[in-house]
Amino acid sequence: MAEQTVQPPSGDGLVQMAYLHPHHVSHSWHESVMRLVMHDQLHDGRIIGTGGPFMISTASGALVESRNQVMTRWLEETPHEWLWFIDTDMGFAPDTVDRLLQAADPVERPVVGGLCFAARETHFDGMGGRRIMAVPTLYNPAHDPDGNVGFATRWHYPDNTLVQVAGTGAACLLIHRSAAEKIRAEYGDTWFDRVRYSDGRLVSEDLSFCWRLGLQHIPLYVHTGVKTTHHKQMWLSEADYLPPPVPEGDGRA
Template identity: 45%
Template sequence: MTAPAEAPSEVGPAPMDGSVCLAYVHGHEVAYSWHLSVVGLLGYDLASQQRVLRGGYLGMRYGTGGIVDARNATVEEFLRGEGEWLFWTDTDMGFAPDTLDRLLDAADPVERPIVGALCFSQQEYALDGMGGHRTRPRPTLFRWVEVGDGCQGFTAWLDYPREQLVEVAATGSACILIHRDVLGKVAEQYGPNWYGRMANPTTGQVLSEDLSFCARAVACGYPIFVDTRVKTTHLKQVWLGAEDACPADGSEVTG
């Protein structure tokens, strides 16, 4: 992958003060669960360490350039500031007020500079015969495995270790804490293109922007972790049918 030649200009210092910049990219609407979660997080932060109060926030609207350009622009702006950590959340997530503090407890600027929460994406695995799809949740913990014929790739870690901090090959960006040193090093190596989609060299498949970031970070020598004790919710659309109904024995309690 050919990267831009220049790293971000006017990169600010990297104070070890624990300050956190809350970052998100958005369209015209956000989920109420995310709104309420952010309000709770800010209240918790104000009453404890004031990490976000000191680090500020970056809300970047994505336009014609899409999410990739919005994420890259957010990181570039973050590196011009003085925050130590960047905390990404997607605007359709839900999380507890102490989520940031719990991720910081698990993180370390050197040993564990990237720590994500336990998140799930939605996988459409079959047509339902009525214009929709059957869906199921998929954890966003990924391993790098052999997929046959000399090819390798990311695969979801379905039987991920429960209730512990675990190293992964990659994770999503829906709820993740990243130290600024990681972002600075990736910029030195690849230019200001942290989230540009790159191809898997063994299969030719184009990776998502979050897996592309993880691939760059790992190539720069940074490990990635997910704390499966730190849980979230992810608002998604599903097609409900008879297969999802309560048992015929009437075991559901209503009223």
């Protein structure tokens, strides 16, 4: 592998914020960022803004290249100790980064994510749409009936707890510099390049990053107390409607 130019680690405790955008962001993300920046200015001042190369425009299908570009620029153009990926369709609390940092550790817990949910289409609704369910992005290692290794959704998890996982998404993910450098030393600047299961299926770019973490024995955690929202379009119908309970004594049968 060609020799890399790498900034020496500073141990400065600072967090480089980074996000990818298709030239627009969710309103909930925008408000969350404003509140987070205000919180940071009033407290520890550890978050480095996203000016310059860390807010990267990305077209559909360019997630791999864009996430890799963020990682390369972080390592080569800054000395900052941590990188925080936050997707532009997420909502989050003002103290999100503080809480992730409190849970993280450069050696024991170098990669920590918040609790995020994906939207999974389950089946045709008979009206031109699809039924949708929320799926937590916590994954355990798993084997299919043929013995192939992969990821399985962890449906149940303790609340407000730091949970070690085999995989999670990159929608709200704090990464220590040492973890990024260890993967770079082994694989080059391919942190998010998609790997394949043994049966040939492609793995998503964020789970491919987690796959490499696992191969390098780098621990990965999700803090289930660091809540987020995920702005998605969906179809609503009576199947989603749960009326509130009728108060006792209102005279209705």
